Amino acid sequence: MGADETETIEADIKAEDNHLHNIENNKTVEVWTKFTFPGRQGKYDNYIWTWHNFTGIDYDERKNQEEILEFEGHEWDENVDSENNNFDYLMGADLDFTVSETVEQLEKWGHWFSEMTKIDGFRLDAIKHIDFKYFDKWLEQRAKQLDKKLFIVGEYWSEDLGKLEHYLEQSGDKIQLFDVPLHFNLKEASSTNGEFDMRTLFDNTLTASQPELSVTFVDNHDTQEGQALQSWIPAWFKEHAYSLILLRKKGTPTVFWGDLYGIPSHNVNPVGDNLRTMIALRKGSEFLRENDYFDHPDIIGWTNILKIDNKEYGLSCILTNKNGGSKYMIIDKAYAGKVYIDLFGRHEIPITLDQNGGAEF
The missing domain is CATH 3.20.20.80 (Glycosidases)
Structure with a gap:
């Protein structure tokens, strides 16, 4: 986008919902495809980009008309998404990787x-x-x-x-x-x-x-x-x-x-x-170990064993997209008797893990 000059060339008009379908062949169009970068004055590169570098564009300056144009002698890349039958073209001057x-x-x-x-x-x-x-x-x-x-x-x-x-x-x-x-x-x-x-x-x-x-x-x-x-x-x-x-x-x-x-x-x-x-x-x-409790349509949870500064900790997560409730989940048997608190502070009453290292969360 943002070309410095236009060029007059031949192009085929393609359908908006099917980029492989021709609406009109060999139409003479004026397109913004010449990039001379006058402000750079050749500092980085003297290359001039022209319509030969591109596959197509979506605007005809001559008629002040928006339409998808595929340039003569060029074709959309085939190895792209199949939406619109071929979704190579999205916007601006489309790069031709075969050049x-x-x-x-x-x-x-x-x-x-x-x-x-x-x-x-x-x-x-x-x-x-x-x-x-x-x-x-x-x-x-x-x-x-x-x-x-x-x-x-x-x-x-x-x-x-x-x-x-x-x-x-x-x-x-x-x-x-x-x-x-x-x-x-x-x-x-x-x-x-x-x-x-x-x-x-x-x-x-x-x-x-x-x-x-x-x-x-x-x-x-x-x-x-x-x-x-x-x-x-x-x-x-x-x-x-x-x-x-x-x-x-x-x-x-x-x-x-x-x-x-x-x-x-x-x-x-x-x-x-x-x-x-x-x-x-x-x-x-x-994250060392993870146990999933994806066993209810409304309430799911999981437990983790985390290593933080070379020390291991247990973590329990439970969430719902509907009503409240609870779920029994095991963190690890080695954590039996440990007391757990809600990290987000919503539940003030601590929970003590049972002999299996689990609890009703």
């Missing part, structure tokens, strides 16, 4: 950027619109250049676990993915008036199938109310949701800035001190 100069320039930019910032990893946006195999070599070069293992997470926005697993296979398992299916399970659990079966929270999620490649989240900048991917988790369920990603072993959890600090412009309050407590627990603990 060697395009790939060379992206490699040159990647090297410069990494050298300048000395970063530790990348969050790759909208990867379902980019050739699934492209990042394999690009990331390999970044790791060699920086001489360290990079943390890489990709945003593939789909509830379909099969699509996420296919991407991981195609990309060589170099990229972790946000567990979007889990986000939607949390959304359903929090907004169906207790009808969601809590035992199924991790069904068909990346955290369940490939936890080492799963990056868990509750909400993000895209899921906020008013955004394109709006699917906001209600405030009452936020602590529940964060306990499921911060106080369990599987997955790499992320915390949304808006949940931690609030979003004043949208009258969204921070989740509160309990979220900070969970973050501190996750950051300072090694």
